[in-house]
Amino acid sequence: MYSIREQNKIQKRKCILDAAVQLFTRNGYEQTSIEELARQAGIGKGTIYSYFQTKKDILRAFCEDELEYIRSELTAKTSADASLKEQLLVIYLAEFRYVSRNKEFGRLLLQEKIFPQEHHGMEDFNIQNQYFELLYPIYEQAQKRGELRDDMELLHISGHFYALYLLVLSCWFNGMIPTEEIEQSLSTLIDQTITGLQKRSPAPEKV
Amino acid sequence: MYSIREQNKIQKRKCILDAAVQLFTRNGYEQTSIEELARQAGIGKGTIYSYFQTKKDILRAFCEDELEYIRSELTAKTSADASLKEQLLVIYLAEFRYVSRNKEFGRLLLQEKIFPQEHHGMEDFNIQNQYFELLYPIYEQAQKRGELRDDMELLHISGHFYALYLLVLSCWFNGMIPTEEIEQSLSTLIDQTITGLQKRSPAPEKV
DNA sequence: TAAAAAAATCGACTGTGGTCAATTTTTTTT
């Protein structure tokens, strides 16, 4: 049972986020002032800061919600019979599509997510872990089918693929990879990872 | 031959960076105002902005210089006989040590470097590429010794290892990996990359 | 060398993110 107070809090938080979405998407993040945002949400400026610590947190909260939704949608859709590579591509490309839809948002979100401020702390840790766990079933399945080694920690495997995704994102933000080539790049890197960089057939001679 | 004007520009730029180093390291980046910085450098506030576009650019300029120096030192030192893994570890650990020495600087530097603003553009692209090329000899050498496949683009190989480094950095910033375990983590991931995540055929490989 | 042009310097000014003490609203106590 929620008290009036708690009801209001929840509702007001939503008001702020709704106003943020509207203004951020219309005028951009930097171009939207907190005062404007407060006006649009129908509350005082100071009140915003009892719901969010910083301006970035507002953007982050919205993005996280959206991403969470996309992910839940996705796991339902991913076909379990597809190869590991295919499944990973579907997931990471969906994420990329989201992050790249608005470059400004994506950049700010990733900057905070990958190299966060001290004070956020534990939150991120959990979200990150949650996300990894989301992928675990896929890796486990791939292990069972013999697509992946089974003498490795899932966390390491998961991390490894995630690292590649990060790299591709970074290259895209730096203009080194155009949008059309993202899939190709990811695909190549996934292949590399699975196969390994080690020289194959002729047995390597020890020096 | 430098004109008086050009002489002054070079010197003044250095003044600003010197002042920045002093104040940033003493009081931190956030706690140092541009006015303070200008005073310390002995120039007007507005002048700073004809040398650097933003406050972050000042920090970045300093960090880049330092990093460039560390890298040049390093390539001279790295022993060419060591294994690929050993060489990579030396290089990436040196970088990590630098980035982690001051967490605040490191964070800001990486945020800008990995997910940069639009307007910086080409600069970063070149720096990134320069860095990759710095490592090329090491990979080529490893290919010749048969440690690495030689049917792969150096850029992809380079990128792949760089991705792992990024991941480890991110985990460190998120508090998922404590400083003492960085080497271990990197080491594991490098092994994984070289060997590949694929399940090896239980049947003995042809000798 | 004097005048004109170009470049560099400056600090008052602006807009904004974030704070905080005073005020209002809700809940608890008597």
Next chain:
DNA sequence: AAAAAAAATTGACCACAGTCGATTTTTTTA
């Protein structure tokens, strides 16, 4: 129901990043 306590709200206020037109310094022209 009234009083007291707790929580939420607010906008004036502050500090600071970044701008810009006025001023000074350097270079070029005549």
